[in-house]
Amino acid sequence: MTQFPKEAKNKVVRGAKRATYDKETIYEILDAGFLCHISFVMNGEPFMIPTAYARSGDKIYIHGSVKSRAIKQTKAGAPICFCVTHLDGLVLARSAFHHSVNYRSAIIYGHANELVVDAGKNEALHLITENFLKGRWNEVRQPNQKELDITSVLEISIESASAKIRTGSPVDDEEDYALDIWAGTLPVETRYAAPVDDTKLRPGIATSPSAKLAWEESKE
Amino acid sequence: MTQFPKEAKNKVVRGAKRATYDKETIYEILDAGFLCHISFVMNGEPFMIPTAYARSGDKIYIHGSVKSRAIKQTKAGAPICFCVTHLDGLVLARSAFHHSVNYRSAIIYGHANELVVDAGKNEALHLITENFLKGRWNEVRQPNQKELDITSVLEISIESASAKIRTGSPVDDEEDYALDIWAGTLPVETRYAAPVDDTKLRPGIATSPSAKLAWEESKE
Structure with missing residues (x-):
């Protein structure tokens, strides 16, 4: 399967023509970053944290203190919404209405399992460190038993996902192209x-x- | 009041020494960006979208299509968690465990009200456009009636908030400073x-x- 099934949960409602469910595209967006936002529900209300991650196959790995509220809640089986967004530029149209951004974003829905075997935890921390900065893991002192014991490592199974990508010039209303207004993009690096x-x-x-x-x- | 009250919801559990509830600091973090992540709950599950915003006083403004799922859900009174994160650098310690990032993030909790009067909607769109790119509003064609009619503008009241900031060098375990390992930061621009x-x-x-x-x- 090279696409995530389009279901009620991950179906992109607005801007559907910019949406994709293609696994390779979604994984490319995930692999281009190391910082995500994760949201979860507690007492019926939404919570969110930014955190580091790494992907391997259909799994995403995150870690945190065993005392973290986000870790405690999500390792107990709470559904997770996971988002990675790359901002590529400002899209400056002739009308305020058609202003936009060029971006790549992926939204993942899933649940987490806590890794409890030290070797598995260590391998996930290896992946997270290498995704953070390639080559760093072998340069530094690796986790000792005490550090592994106070770190929770979660494996999130990607159950559903979508991505949105926008590139290129603004799209204006036909009659606005005649206006004496500069339009273009301001790339973000x-x-x-x-x-x-x-x-x-x-x-x-x-x-x-x-x-x-x-x-x-x-x-x- | 220059601080948001520290309550169960916004109290920072982990890394509490990097946390602040100071309004001015939180507003500075918000005002340094224009792209946020917003999460909300639907059918008991978390959802999230990246979107543009602007702040004015204790209010945050966002907008979207009247058909957007996020807009429909949040304008109906669903609680909102709103996050802005600025990544300032990689923090490269001597141990894998002490790797971190330098960052500024603000988490806001609140509820939205939909603005229904055209003048108020237009003023919020003005704020969002100017926060996106200063000076742009007066350069372009401003929203017409049709555009206002198909755009929902939400005003989020900041009910509770916290921020976390990390700056500077890595912090290693005392005995690791003797290791032959380079440590430092890689600033992100x-x-x-x-x-x-x-x-x-x-x-x-x-x-x-x-x-x-x-x-x-x-x-x-």
Whole structure:
């Protein structure tokens, strides 16, 4: 199956022509980021947190303190809505009404299972760290038993999903193209600046290859 | 009152030392962005959308199609959780466990009222457009009656809120400072690139001052 089934829950109501249910496209959007927003329900009301994640196959991994409210609630089986949004530009039309943004967003619906075996937790933390900064895991001290014990790691099964993508120029009403108004896009670029040494870095330690590479790649 | 009261709903459980309930700080975080995530509950399950917003006083304004599921659900009085997150950098510690991000995030809890008077709707759309790109409103064709009629504008009253901010170097375990591992931060910069003309722009129309200024300011 290369598409997520279009059901009441994930069906895009507005802007349906910008919607996709294609797995590959949705995974590309997820893999292009490391920071998501997760929402869950508690006492009938919505709550949300930003957090780091990684994807592997049809699973998404997140982690947090065993004491976290979001972790406690979602590991108990509460349904989860998970969103990743990349802002690519401002879309500046001739009318206020047709202003928009160029973006890629994916919305995932699912439930979480807590990983309880240390090896599985460690592997998920490996994935999250590598998705955060490629190459970092092998540069640093890996989790010890105490750290694993105070960290909850959740595996979210992607049960349903959709994505929306907008690219390109504004779309104006036909009669507005005659107006003397500039229209176009203002692209948004997200980049890394040069790595900054920890104020407590011991002398003689060079910047890690992971940080150097990410910075250099983001200049291109 | 310069603080939001700390109650069960908005009390930050984890990372409490990075939390604030200070109104001015929370408003600064809101005013530094224009794209939020909003979550709401439908049939007991969480839903979320990314959308544009603007703040004025203790109110937040959002808009959408009258046909939008999120608009329909939230204008009917469903409680809303609203989040704005600014990513400022990767925090690269000596241990995988102490990796983090530098960020500013604000979480708002409230309910929405639909604005039904055209003048009020128009003023909120003015605020949203100006928060999106300062100076743009007066450059473009403003909403006509048909456009106002098919747009819902919601005013969210901020009933409860909190913010979390992390800045600076990683914080490692005391014994890890002796390790031969580079640690530091990788700052994240979000900038505008040069404005791109609409492919259908009529000849002889110069880039709008709003887009030019935003681009120039983001180079600094």
